[in-house]
Amino acid sequence: MSEKNDGANRDAKRSARERLQAERDRQKTRDKRRRTILVASAVAGVLGLAAVVGVIAANTGKDGGKSTAGPVVAPSGATGKDALAIQTGKDEAKSTLTVWEDFRCPACKSFEDAYRSVIHELEAKGQLKVEYHLVTLIDNNMGGSGSLKAANAAACSQDAGLFPAYHDLLFVNQPQETDDAYGNNAKLLELAAKVEGLDTPGFRSCVEEGTHNSWVAKSYEAFRGGKFRGTPTVLLDGKDIFADQANPLTPQKLKEKVEAAAKAAKPAKPAGG
Numbered sequence: 001m002s003e004k005n006d007g008a009n010r011d012a013k014r015s016a017r018e019r020l021q022a023e024r025d026r027q028k029t030r031d032k033r034r035r036t037i038l039v040a041s042a043v044a045g046v047l048g049l050a051a052v053v054g055v056i057a058a059n060t061g062k063d064g065g066k067s068t069a070g071p072v073v074a075p076s077g078a079t080g081k082d083a084l085a086i087q088t089g090k091d092e093a094k095s096t097l098t099v100w101e102d103f104r105c106p107a108c109k110s111f112e113d114a115y116r117s118v119i120h121e122l123e124a125k126g127q128l129k130v131e132y133h134l135v136t137l138i139d140n141n142m143g144g145s146g147s148l149k150a151a152n153a154a155a156c157s158q159d160a161g162l163f164p165a166y167h168d169l170l171f172v173n174q175p176q177e178t179d180d181a182y183g184n185n186a187k188l189l190e191l192a193a194k195v196e197g198l199d200t201p202g203f204r205s206c207v208e209e210g211t212h213n214s215w216v217a218k219s220y221e222a223f224r225g226g227k228f229r230g231t232p233t234v235l236l237d238g239k240d241i242f243a244d245q246a247n248p249l250t251p252q253k254l255k256e257k258v259e260a261a262a263k264a265a266k267p268a269k270p271a272g273g
Helices: 002-058 106-124 137-142 146-159 163-172 185-192 201-209 213-225 251-265
Strands: 086-088 095-101 128-134 233-236
Touching: 086 146, 086 163, 095 106, 095 251, 106 128, 106 163, 106 251, 128 146, 128 213, 137 146, 146 163, 146 185, 146 201, 146 213, 163 185, 185 201, 233 251
Parallel strands: 095 128
Antiparallel strands: 086 128, 095 233
């Protein structure tokens, strides 16, 4: 009886340990899933908040009182309707990401920080091209001219063939939303000095003269005409990637979608040899 009882006790203890381990494994899985949802929701939540700010800004003054008079001068290589987009990546890429953003917009920075590395990876593979549209929502909502001047400077960097590096640098160094630091050309030129080959007399002149200010204003008019919800507005092949709040897109999901599209576009290899 004693041996049987000991065996039964050992079995019971082992069974309890197994149940406990199984429950711990299930909890780890739940925690991992929860962290993934929280990260995705955090990005989407910030973007949703920005949408409210964007809508408010979109319904205020058209140019925030900034001077954008003069001829519309598109930056070199601008593409799309009315040449209002700056494209990065290869023309033959199967997937197109359309991004409407403001260099003063905190949610735009959140998007860039979260997606920058995967976007560059997909561009390098020739699977994705990006069309950037620059707008001035925060100037209109908060006052100042940083959105306009930073967008003009970014367009000037496109003239120099160095837009991607300067674009990223502007978001990495983005000031607080209430700080109109980018309204000071000296700050924009200071950052340009960190991009090899960008700080030239031609670039400085372009920045200081506001060469592309009217182009930026026209881009903002197109944004208003599109009735977008706010910045950033991000479309993958024409579809808003944050529209489905129940299943928000993540950088990994973006990568999977773009890679799948590239794979599907490849011609099938002929059978035999």
